[in-house]
Amino acid sequence: MEAEPDVDLISTAFDTGYWNDTCNTLALDSEPLCVAVPRNHALARHALLTLKDLEGTRIRILKRHRGANDTARDLLEQYPAIDLIDIDHYDLDTFNDCAESGDLLISKPMWAGIHPQLVNVAVDWPEPVVMHYGLLYPLDATPVIRAFISRIAALSCLVNGPPRQADMM
Numbered sequence: 001m002e003a004e005p006d007v008d009l010i011s012t013a014f015d016t017g018y019w020n021d022t023c024n025t026l027a028l029d030s031e032p033l034c035v036a037v038p039r040n041h042a043l044a045r046h047a048l049l050t051l052k053d054l055e056g057t058r059i060r061i062l063k064r065h066r067g068a069n070d071t072a073r074d075l076l077e078q079y080p081a082i083d084l085i086d087i088d089h090y091d092l093d094t095f096n097d098c099a100e101s102g103d104l105l106i107s108k109p110m111w112a113g114i115h116p117q118l119v120n121v122a123v124d125w126p127e128p129v130v131m132h133y134g135l136l137y138p139l140d141a142t143p144v145i146r147a148f149i150s151r152i153a154a155l156s157c158l159v160n161g162p163p164r165q166a167d168m169m
Helices: 068-076 090-103 143-160
Strands: 012-016 025-033 033-037 058-064 081-088 106-109 120-121 132-140
Touching: 025 143, 033 081, 033 090, 058 090, 090 106, 090 120, 106 120, 132 143
Parallel strands: 058 081, 058 106
Antiparallel strands: 012 132, 025 132, 033 106, 033 120
16 A cells, blocks of 8 residues: 655635644735636626626536635626636647636636637726645644745745735744
8 A cells, every 4th residue: 555645835815714723824915806708709808807808608507515615606696698618627638628718717827828719807806716825734743834824924024014814823
């Protein structure tokens, strides 16, 4: 039987609170969710979209229980003319399907340029719909990892101001 590999930390996007019982988090940055739009779609030429602008579109979004995506879903569901399509995960097929079908996709700013036929467009959400970026690390982190996290948090404060929602050990 193979032993599971040890993981010291992971750099990723995450929702505040989602990992509380599993691991610690250090939020280094956060950005509002946006919408990936096929380049040939009329909305791709907008710098900022309102939820009203999204009426008449099909938007692919993660199924419930995914934090910021749930907030986006709650807001989008207030517009019956927006057709929400559940997805289980993001992968190349999802991006390709959206590019080919004309569907929009809830996206993250860090994914700008992830597909040559999709353009990220900001959304003027009526309330914050924010995804955090940072580090996930064990609840029982080693002293070396705790020291590393403390140093990264200190450096982050110099660049970004205090980390948001950082669980510091």
